[in-house]
Amino acid sequence: MTLLEARRIEKTFGRTHALRGVSVAIESGEVVAITGPSGSGKSTLLHCLSGIMCPEAGEVHYDGRRIDTLDEAARTRLRRDAFGIVFQFGRLVPELTAVENVALPLLFNGDGREKSATVARDWLERMDALDVADARPGELSGGQLQRVAMARALVTGPKVVFADEPTGALDSLAGEKVLGLLLEAARVNGSTVVLVTHDNQVAAHADREIVVRDGAAAGVVA
Amino acid sequence: MSIGHVLLGLLTERPKHGYELKREHDDRFPGVKPIAYGQVYATLQRLERDGKVAVSGTAKEGGPERVVYEITSVGTDEVRRWLAEIEPPAPYVSSALSTRVVLALIVGGTADGYLLRQRAAHLERMRELTARKNTAGISAGELLATDYALHHLDADLRWLETARQRIGELTKEIRP
C-alpha cells in the first residue's frame, strides 16, 4: 500500500527552482533512500513530504489524505501524530538538555513531565546515548548529537521517520552504528523510513533508492 | 603479493599440512578466491626447495597420511621482510567502467542510461553485502573482507557520479 506520495511537485526559492515536478511513491513499511548531488533538492523534497513546507504546484498525499492543502496548524498536528524527523543539522534546542530535547514531542502531545522524561531516557538508552542525557547540545560531539536527534524523532513511535543525512558528520563505522540503531528501532516500531543521504553506504541499507537530480527524480531504481 | 608469502605467514603459527593450509586460507581470507589444493602443494614444494619450509613429520587424523611442513628461519626472515614492504598503489586502475562510458558516447552519443544502470547494479550488490554484514554470527574476518568490497563499490559509485557531471566536456571532446 502506498503510504506517502508526491505527485509532480514544484518548489521555488526566489529564482532557484529547487523541485521541478518530482513524483515519488513510498510504500508502508519500506526503507527508502533519497540520494543525489548536493543542491539537487533532497532536503526540500523531504520537507515537502513531511509537511514542513508546501509545494507551489503538485500534490502530497499521506495515508489516503491530501496534506499539502492543510493549514499550518493541521500539518503541525499531523507531524506530531505521525512523523518523526531527524534534521540535516540536528536542530536540537540549545537551551535544553538532551533528555529535555527528546521529551519535547511527548510534552507537546500532552504527556506529563515525569512520564515524558522516563520515556525520553529510555529512548536515549536505546540509542546508546544515556550517558549524555543531562548535557546540552553545545557540549555534544557530532555522533552524540545525531543519536539524541534520532531519539527525539523516534520517541513518539511515529508511522514515518524522516532522516536528513543522519550520519552526515560521522566516519563510516560510527555512521553504521548510528544508522543500525535507527533502522532497528524503526523496524521494531513498524515505521516507514525515508533517508536522505549522499552516502552510498547509507543508501545500501535501504530497500530502494530514489535518485534526485536538479529537482526531478532521475530514475527510480528498484 | 604471492601465495608463497601467504602460506609462510600461516605457517608462522605452527607446523601445518597442505590441506590445513588450504582450509585456513579460504576461511581467513573470505574475500579472496579459494585456493586450489594443487596450488598449495606446488607452492609448498617450491618453498621447500628454497629452504623456506621443511618437512617436520606426518599427520594422520582419520583420513590419509599427510605431510606436515614447518617454517625455517630463512622462511621467517622472508615473510618478515615482505611484511615490511607495501603494496604498490596500482598505476593502472581497472577501467572497465571508464571504457564503457567513452564507448557509449562514441557509439550512441549518450552514456546517461548506462550510468544509471551501472549505479543500480552496484547499489544492488552493496545492498546484498550490507545484508550479509547484518547476519548473525558473521566472523570479524568476513566483516573486514565485506567492508573492503563495500568501500570499493562505493568508490566506483562516486566515480560514476563524477563521470556524469563531466559528461558534457567529454561529449564535446568525442563528438565535436
Ligand SMILES: Nc1ncnc2c1ncn2[C@@H]1O[C@H](COP(=O)(O)OP(=O)(O)OP(=O)(O)O)[C@@H](O)[C@H]1O
Ligand atoms: N530556504 C531556502 N531559501 C533559499 N533557497 C533554498 C532554501 N532551501 C533550499 N534552497 C535552494 O534549493 C536548492 C535545493 O536545496 P536542498 O537543500 O533541497 O538541496 P540538497 O539536495 O538537500 O543539498 P545538500 O546535499 O547539500 O544538503 C538549492 O539550490 C538551495 O540553495
Ligand SMILES: [Mg+2]
Ligand atoms: Mg540537504
